[in-house]
Amino acid sequence: MLNDTDNEFLSRIGPGTPMGDYLRRFWMPFLLPEELPEPDCAPIRTTLLGEELVAFKDTNGDIGLLDNYCPHRRASLFFGRNEECGLRCVYHGWKFDINGDCIDMPSEPAESNFKDKVKITSYPAREWGGLIWAYMGPIETMPGLPKLDWATLPDNQRIISKRSQESNWVQSTEGGIDSSHISFLHSGVTPYLRDNPEKKVQRGNGRPMGFTTTDTSPRFAVDDTDAGLLISARREADQDRYYYRITQMLLPFYTMIPGAIEPGYQIGGHAWVPIDDYSCWNFSISWNPYRAFTDEEVKNHWSGYGIHALTDEKYRPLSNKENDYNIDREEQKYKTFTGIKGIGEQDMGTQESMGALTWRGGEHLGASDSAIIAYRRRLMTEVRNLQEGVESFAATHPDAYAVRSASVLVKRGDSYLDAAKERLEAKI
Ligand code: FES
Ligand SMILES: [Fe+2]
Incomplete structure (x- = not known):
């Protein structure tokens, strides 16, 4: 038996919880490769550790895992266009690469450098051992993938x-x-x-x-x-x-x-x-x-x-x-x-x-x-x-x-x- 405080401590994994911080130190499998079958295929909506995310495979075959919500005015990137090495929001065309950098902002004047100041939360994702994995912790503690x-x-x-x-x-x-x-x-x-x-x-x-x-x-x-x-x-x-x-x-x-x-x-x-x-x-x-x-x-x-x-x-x-x-x-x-x-x-x-x-x-x-x-x-x-x-x-x-x-x-x-x-x- 556990008291309610310990039960919560053990079970809850959202951002900022002690167990959530701990789990974010591990690579975690979250998709089958068949869910992202080819470069520029349709993105996948997913929730992991209580965070709403969108996963996609870019033109190079690299996997991106981004916050679901576009940092412009919060439209879902699930509806985004997966094209030319990035996921483009369909609301106003802002485009993000797998590192979370904004690489195009066609709704702003060409001379604006606003896009260089905007980033979306992104997490490393890799294919390994028949699954696709995510790492949602601090980059400085990112380990190798577990040799299960x-x-x-x-x-x-x-x-x-x-x-x-x-x-x-x-x-x-x-x-x-x-x-x-x-x-x-x-x-x-x-x-x-x-x-x-x-x-x-x-x-x-x-x-x-x-x-x-x-x-x-x-x-x-x-x-x-x-x-x-x-x-x-x-x-x-x-x-x-x-x-x-x-x-x-x-x-x-x-x-x-x-x-x-x-x-x-x-x-x-x-x-x-x-x-x-x-x-x-x-x-x-x-x-x-x-x-x-x-x-x-x-x-x-x-x-x-x-x-x-x-x-x-x-x-x-x-x-x-x-x-x-x-x-x-x-x-x-x-x-x-x-x-x-x-x-x-x-x-x-x-x-x-x-x-x-x-x-x-x-x-x-x-x-x-x-x-x-x-x-x-x-x-x-x-x-x-x-x-x-x-x-x-x-x-x-x-x-x-x-x-x-x-x-x-x-x-x-x-x-x-x-x-x-x-x-x-x-x-x-
Ligand atoms: S909400 Fe995504 S570009 Fe405007
Ligand atoms: Fe069993």
Whole structure:
């Protein structure tokens, strides 16, 4: 539980808030490359960290991210003409380049130097790792782009989806680091199926979950890492061994979930990027560090059963708050724990159901929430450090993001970290 002051401190990200200042030290993904497909294409209207912005790809292929409001008389640049290396406001023709400089002001006399005095707020934006990223902090502290495992791979080894979510970014990220909910929320086990095991479906919406089903109260260990937290959830496997599900939380809003125990399997992860205090973009990433995805695997990822939610062209999920995520009560009774199709939709539905900005004064946290407690503590410590002038190590060290998640079976008494290290190429 958190008191209201801490809850606000943790959640709110607008300009001038402590958490807002902290997040502005990080590069943040915010668009798919398909949203700005070619030079001089139509600009995109977007909100990020509570700021209304317009993104465009200029004639050279460089990406600009400008304040939505023209500094002349505040018309929206979304309606602007994207031409000859700049975005031109359609109201009186003022034109701005990706650096925010006013490069043409045809409504003023030719001899005027007014245009040299006018600038629009602009932020650096780059394409990297299958996404378009923005940096909204002070230029003097701008770091390199984070070397996240999935970002460093060729396109054919990763699948990325985007969807909007109507809940605060922290409570959404908390759902992503919560290793205990998978025994329930994503489970295909119901009392009916316990009594009728032959009816159990084998994949998709009702997945047999193995050890996460047979042991529903994992023991957690949480350790600080350079870029976030290493979270291990230990479950009973058999008489001699434990099953460890080792996940990574990477500051400020990334999670990494492990694949199967067998080596060579794909990994999953998320980013929850704040649109404002009450909504965020969810980027879901599946990647295989060892090989390209097969056509069959790609098809499965877009089937609507996994972490990649099905959306409309504006990235709004087809199953959403308005239609109660298309919950099927028959399905819930007989086949799956939720009756909601899709792992992504199951996560989103519960995270949104907490309220757009949850009231943490009403929580009762147990032992299974220890990773969430550690995440909040780490975030708040980082923000307080920044308030005292200490920059975040994670934000300034892109190499610290080169880590992976893993699941391993380990002989009781042996080190799970040693077992995981054996499995992984990257350090954990
Ligand atoms: S409002 Fe944009 S040029 Fe006048
Ligand atoms: Fe989940």
